[in-house]
Amino acid sequence: MGVGGLGVTSLTAGSPGILTPAPAPTTASTAFGLRIFTGLVGVLLAVLVSGFNENVTKVAMPDIRGAMGIGYDDSTWLLAVYSATSISAMAFAPWCGATFSLRRFTLCAMGAFLLLGALCPFAPNVNVLMLLRTLQGFAGGALPPMLMSVALRFLPPGIRLYGLGGYALTATFGPSFGTPLSAWWVEYAGWQWAFWQVIPLGLLAMLCVAWGLPLDPLRLERFKQFDWRGLLLGLPGLIMLVLGLELGQRLNWFESGMIRIFIVGGVSLLVLFFINEWSHPLPFFKLQLLKIRNLAHALLTLGGVLFVLLAVIKIPSSYLAQVQGYRPLETAPVMLVVALPQLIALPLVVALCNLRRVDCRWVLAIGLGLLALACGIGSQVTSLWSRENFYGLQAIQIIAQPMAVIPLLMLATGGLNPADGPFASAWFNTVKGFSAMAAGCVLQVLTLNREHFHSTMLVDRLGNSPLVSEGADLAHRIHQQAVVLTSSDLYLYMAGLALLLIVLIPFGPTRIYPPRAAS
Template sequence: MTGSIMLAPAAAAPVVRPAGPAPFTPRIAAGLAGVLIAVLVSGFNEHVTDIDLTDIRGVLGIGHDEGTWLTALYEAFQVSAMAFAPWCAVTFSLRRFTITMVGLFAMLAVAAPFTSSITSLYILRAVQGFAGGALPPMLMTVALRYLPPKVKVYGLGAYALTATCGPNLATPLAALCFEYLGWRAVFWEAIPLSLISIFLVAYGLPQDPLRLERLRQFNWRGLLLGFPAICMLVIGLMQGDRLDWFHSPLICHLIIGGVFLFMMFLLNEWFHPLPFFRIQMLRSRDLSFSLIAVATVLVLAVANIEVPSAYLAEVRGYRPLQTAPMALVIALPQLLALPLVSALCNIRRVDCRWVLAGGLLLMAASAYGGSFITSDWFRGNFYLLQALQVFGQPMAIIPILMLATMKLAPTDGPFVSGMFNMVKGFANAIAAGLISFLETRREHTHSNILLDHYGASNFVLSGLNDKPRDLAAFAQAVRDQALVLTTADINLVMIGIAVALLLLIPILPTRVYPPASAGVPAPAAH
């Protein structure tokens, strides 16, 4: 048309679709395996100074009290790192952060035997604990982010491997290294697997972009409140029994100050725009229950290996290498039990809450059997009880992981990973404090009762006043019997803890379904 202006049609704007999760390929599977190896190595190294502490103290020429701080500092920094690592992984990228932490962990393992003083060893083990503690949240994040729905429960089973199988493998590995390769190898056992982990992670995990803009909203107040709070609480729990709990000014300051700072930390997280924890998520009954449950189940699992090991060491004179088969009875069969339990929980008709109840019943049955212990028991008497744990522990842990993660939005993963792993780390400190407390109190009680009984009967003390050797044998016999009775008492306490959690199952958690059944309509989440 004359005088009109012809306008070319505007080009259609391209439609931008949000990027979905990367497809699961053998390469990503290799990256997941690398993170799994790193977390297992971190778990092994956590128990180095615990399992072989007596021998390491002898080599380094340090006393018992100084040696306990090696374990306490490692544990404190490890739990602290679990709380803050997910934020770092989002900011600096999962792949880059994981490789950095594994590399730092391995370098410190190389240097550990060459430290020139106990102070430098304290610092080294604390930093190594921080590097090792940063790794478990990475495994949960990778499993939630990359695994397709049909195998996601199996990924949670791989994470459960680090909580059940890994700690039980630590005893034989550390004992074998010390007995056959020397005390330095106890620290160096982490190096080969760390190098393999770095290679697999670098090869397999995709490289996310840096998100350094998050540093402008960095939660400094949360870090300054939360980090010392967690360290103080963990150290207070680990050292409480040795220093007689609240009779010690140090323990009073650590526990009371830690609780106050942690409450301030939680208050800060509630209002901060970019928090480490999203406290509002605790309104979910499933998440709240899963945090309570994982702490409870891990206390039961720790007691299951620590209490029999202490009995065998103190009463029967076993060295760590001699208790190793007992740990292997739990660890190795779980390589089969964990996939089987994951397959069971991946069936839509199966309610994971009742799988959890079955696992708790098996763990309680194991503790019930242990309550009948006598001074004649040896390693073989524990094998059947440990066999109950082979299915009991996976049947407890995997449903807890499902309750914690199955109703998550994709953006909630780092927050849940941080909270869940921090509570998991706290459980080890709680178990150590509780078991130490029960051992000390019940042993003293039973020793006094036994001495009163023998003193009143007059047949043991007759003729012993002039025979120091007999008196020494008598004192040892009383102590051994007190330890046997204490072991039985601790098992009864563990039964009570398991039953208490069982009673919460019908009340708190709601039904969750495996992601493999995502195509099937399910009831709305509560």
């Protein structure tokens, strides 16, 4: 069964409950039309707003610290707890959406998200702000799985891939657009709008969801089979592991007792969690799905693709800031060159993959090859590069990014039984969130290590040469050149990773057909 097998019945309110089948929805409530389309747009806006919120607060954190009197250590905790709770919520949201209905759960999560964001600037101290951000992380993380669920359930086969393409915007358009948006809010609107900027689009999203999505009946009887042991093991396990990775660099990793507890304890709890999930009749994660080659390959490749996509955002931003002295707003055009054309490039890639004669594995390979090409060109960076030199690399990524993401969505959702749709959503969204966070941590470690290496090598080579500057000017030049060499190294690493992912394709996924063909 292809992607088309995930039809209306695949994500009904009770479909995850294998022992409690869902009642068939009425045709009027689920037939695709303007209302369903509006609801899908509303969920897409909600997910994008959630991603923008995380990016804005990361960029605006120096301003927030200064305005609210927050120390650097506390600010790192603020970012870490939001990331930890957001990723954890992705794991358990599909179960909640199936139990309380997609519409109810999405509206409640979005309402809580907006309310908490509105309250954040009024927090009297850092502890209250930490609590607000922790709760907001749960609310924001619950939204991405709803987008995939709505697309798979309500969209007819001919256009279902376009709905998944909307989900792909959260991996391509969202991060690239979020950084310029962050810079704009901080520069012109004030630090409070780092939290409040979610409100206008968020309210619009809620209106679209409330009008567009049908209201399914509550399935409270599913609590009789609720996986309490899984929740008590998996939720703290994920939170501890994410906190350990987010804070590890600052606390020198395993030299810190707290990081050891977070990482070792988190991994141990997750091992027990997955053992429990294997035999539970209604689990949050269905481990048996990993036997499906396409899904397993898609999840593995997704981690590598997100690593590359994050790096091609971070590398030019860091280079322009440290070498050329650009402010965040001045780097915005580099990001927008990739972000805005996604609105056109992504539907074109979806249309290509929606053709029966097109093998999405080839599309994936070409997309990864283009990413490798862009990174290979980027490795030639010198200290003379300015913003304009990155436009060519970004132009290649306009088409490369959707070509690397859309086939993964096809592979992850194809070949599944209808009742397995929510489990696939839980896997895909949790891996997506965790991989993006872990990629940021790995990139931070690589950047620091390579900068130290190049700084040491440059100092050793210069020695006491009388032909070089002295004092602060020399130190500044050494730092700049170390950043240039580090940027080159990182681009090469990303090119190598993209090529490695291409090598895996012949040994992993099998041919699948788009929903239109399967129908």
